[in-house]
Amino acid sequence: MTGFDVLDFFEPCGRISCLRDELSVTSDKKKVDASTLKENEDAALPDDRTTTIDVLDLPHISLKPPKNVLVAILRILKLEQQCNFGPGVENLTPSQFLSNRDLTIEDISDILPWLTIHSPRIASLDSFCQIGSTFTDSRDIVRYLTTILSSPLNWLQDPDVEDIYKAASSRLSERCGRTSIPDFVRKIVLKNLYERTGCESIQLKEPSLTSDNLGLKTWGSSFILSQRLINDDQRYLKEPIMELGAGTGLIGIVVAHLGYHVTLSDLPEILPNLKENIKLNHASAQADCHELDWTRPDPFIKENPNSLKGYNTLIFSDPVYSTNQPRWVADISEKFLRKSTEAHILLQVPIRSGFQKERDKLWALMEDKGFQLVESHQQDGYDDFGEQKFVFRVYKWYSSYL
Ligand SMILES: C[S@@+](CC[C@H](N)C(=O)[O-])C[C@H]1O[C@@H](n2cnc3c(N)ncnc32)[C@H](O)[C@@H]1O
Structure with a gap:
C-alpha cells in the first residue's frame, strides 16, 4: 500500500432515463409583473409541496429557450448547501431561496411569459422554486444537463453559449460525487x-x-x-x-x-x-x-x-x-x-x-x-x-x- 487515492470513492452517475420529446404548449401568453409575484410570496416555501415538478416540465432544448430562461433554470438547479455530509434542509422564503442561487424575483418575472407558453407547469414563482427539490431521480437532471451540453445552442450568441455550458457543467459536476464537486x-x-x-x-x-x-x-x-x-x-x-x-x-x-x-x-x-x-x-x-x-x-x-x-x-x-x-x-x-x-x-x-x-x-x-x-x-x-x-x-x- 503506497498511498490513499480518494478517487477510490468516486461515485459514477449511472443510468440515464429518456426525456419526453413533446411539450404541451398553451397560447395563453400573459405579461407577469414582479410586484404581483412579490405580493404572492408566502412567508416561507410550503413544506408539504403538493405540486410534483418532473424533469419533463423543464424547457426542452428543441424549443430554443432564450438565454435568460436557460440561465434561470441552471441556477435554480444548484444543489442545496451541504449540511454535515448530506444536502441541507432549507426553510427559506422564495426571495432567500432565489438569492442563494443568484436569482431575483424580477429574473423569474421576466421569463414567466416564455414559460407560460412553453413550460406551463413551472410558470409560477412557487412551482419554479420547486424545480429540483421534487425530482425523485437525480439521473433525469443529469440527462437534461447533458442534453444542453450536447446542443450547439446555435440560436444564442457565442459568449452566452460559453456561459450556459459553464453553468450546465457546474450543475453536472455537483451531481457526480464528492470528488467532482466544485468549490x-x-x-x-x-x-x-x-x-x-x-x-x-x-x-x-x-x-x-x-x-x-x-x-x-x-x-x-x-x-x-x-x-x-x-x-x-x-x-x-x-x-x-x-x-x-x-x-x-x-x-x-x-x-x-x-x-x-x-x-x-x-x-x-x-x-x-x-x-x-x-x-x-x-x-x-x-x-x-x-x-x-x-x-x-x-x-x-x-x-x-x-x-x-x-x-x-x-x-x-x-x-x-x-x-x-x-x-x-x-x-x-x-x-x-x-x-x-x-x-x-x-x-x-x-x-x-x-x-x-x-x-x-x-x-x-x-x-x-x-x-x-x-x-x-x-x-x-x-x-x-x-x-x-x-x-x-x-x-x-x-x-x-x-
Ligand atoms: C484525511 S485528511 C484529514 C483532515 C482533517 N483532520 C479532517 O479530519 O477533516 C489528513 C490531513 O493530514 C495532513 N497531513 C498529511 N501528511 C502530513 C504531513 N506530513 N505533515 C502535516 N500534515 C499532514 C493532510 O494535509 C490533511 O489535512
Missing part, C-alpha cells in the same frame, strides 16, 4: 454547539478536491471528534493545545469556540484555505495557524520556539492513509507531547478496511515511543462516502518516560 461551503451542525458556544453552525469552505490534497475536504473523523469535545471538553482539552493535519479546521474551530486557545497546523498547500475558514468562523482571536510538516518540524519550531516546551493536548483526526504516516505521527507526537502526567494525545481514526496494516503499525509505534493507551472507543459515524466505523484513542506517557 463549496459546507455547513456543520453539531449537537449542543449553540448551547456551548453561541454558534448555530460552522461554515467550512472546501475547494475542489484533488487526490493529493485531502486536507481540502472535511472528513467524518473530525465531525465525530468535534462532537466528543463539545460533549466533554473539560476531560479532553488541556492547554496548550495543537491540532496536527487540521485540514479544513473543523476541530480547531470548535475548540476555539469552546473558549480554548488552539494552534492549528497542516502542510503549506492546505494553509490558505484553513486560514480562510478560521476567519469565516470568527475564530482568529482563539486560534492561530501554522505550517507544520510532520517530516520536517524544524521551520515550525524556529517560528514557534515555545513549542519545544510541548503541548498538553495533541489532536489528530484521520492522519493515517499511507505507509509512512504511522511513523510520522508517532515521531511528531514524541517531539511535541509535553512530558507531563496530564498531557495526552487524542487520535480519531476511521476504520477503512484497506488500511488495517497502517493502523496496526501506528498502534505498535505509539507503544514503542512510550505512549500508553488509556482510553479506546469504537463508534459509528458517516462521511460523504457513506457509513463508516471509527476508533477514538487517548494516549499518555508511560510514567517511566516522564
Whole structure:
C-alpha cells in the first residue's frame, strides 16, 4: 500500500432515463409583473409541496429557450448547501431561496411569459422554486444537463453559449460525487454547539478536491471528534493545545469556540484555505495557524520556539492513509507531547478496511515511543462516502518516560 487515492470513492452517475420529446404548449401568453409575484410570496416555501415538478416540465432544448430562461433554470438547479455530509434542509422564503442561487424575483418575472407558453407547469414563482427539490431521480437532471451540453445552442450568441455550458457543467459536476464537486461551503451542525458556544453552525469552505490534497475536504473523523469535545471538553482539552493535519479546521474551530486557545497546523498547500475558514468562523482571536510538516518540524519550531516546551493536548483526526504516516505521527507526537502526567494525545481514526496494516503499525509505534493507551472507543459515524466505523484513542506517557 503506497498511498490513499480518494478517487477510490468516486461515485459514477449511472443510468440515464429518456426525456419526453413533446411539450404541451398553451397560447395563453400573459405579461407577469414582479410586484404581483412579490405580493404572492408566502412567508416561507410550503413544506408539504403538493405540486410534483418532473424533469419533463423543464424547457426542452428543441424549443430554443432564450438565454435568460436557460440561465434561470441552471441556477435554480444548484444543489442545496451541504449540511454535515448530506444536502441541507432549507426553510427559506422564495426571495432567500432565489438569492442563494443568484436569482431575483424580477429574473423569474421576466421569463414567466416564455414559460407560460412553453413550460406551463413551472410558470409560477412557487412551482419554479420547486424545480429540483421534487425530482425523485437525480439521473433525469443529469440527462437534461447533458442534453444542453450536447446542443450547439446555435440560436444564442457565442459568449452566452460559453456561459450556459459553464453553468450546465457546474450543475453536472455537483451531481457526480464528492470528488467532482466544485468549490463549496459546507455547513456543520453539531449537537449542543449553540448551547456551548453561541454558534448555530460552522461554515467550512472546501475547494475542489484533488487526490493529493485531502486536507481540502472535511472528513467524518473530525465531525465525530468535534462532537466528543463539545460533549466533554473539560476531560479532553488541556492547554496548550495543537491540532496536527487540521485540514479544513473543523476541530480547531470548535475548540476555539469552546473558549480554548488552539494552534492549528497542516502542510503549506492546505494553509490558505484553513486560514480562510478560521476567519469565516470568527475564530482568529482563539486560534492561530501554522505550517507544520510532520517530516520536517524544524521551520515550525524556529517560528514557534515555545513549542519545544510541548503541548498538553495533541489532536489528530484521520492522519493515517499511507505507509509512512504511522511513523510520522508517532515521531511528531514524541517531539511535541509535553512530558507531563496530564498531557495526552487524542487520535480519531476511521476504520477503512484497506488500511488495517497502517493502523496496526501506528498502534505498535505509539507503544514503542512510550505512549500508553488509556482510553479506546469504537463508534459509528458517516462521511460523504457513506457509513463508516471509527476508533477514538487517548494516549499518555508511560510514567517511566516522564
Ligand atoms: C484525511 S485528511 C484529514 C483532515 C482533517 N483532520 C479532517 O479530519 O477533516 C489528513 C490531513 O493530514 C495532513 N497531513 C498529511 N501528511 C502530513 C504531513 N506530513 N505533515 C502535516 N500534515 C499532514 C493532510 O494535509 C490533511 O489535512
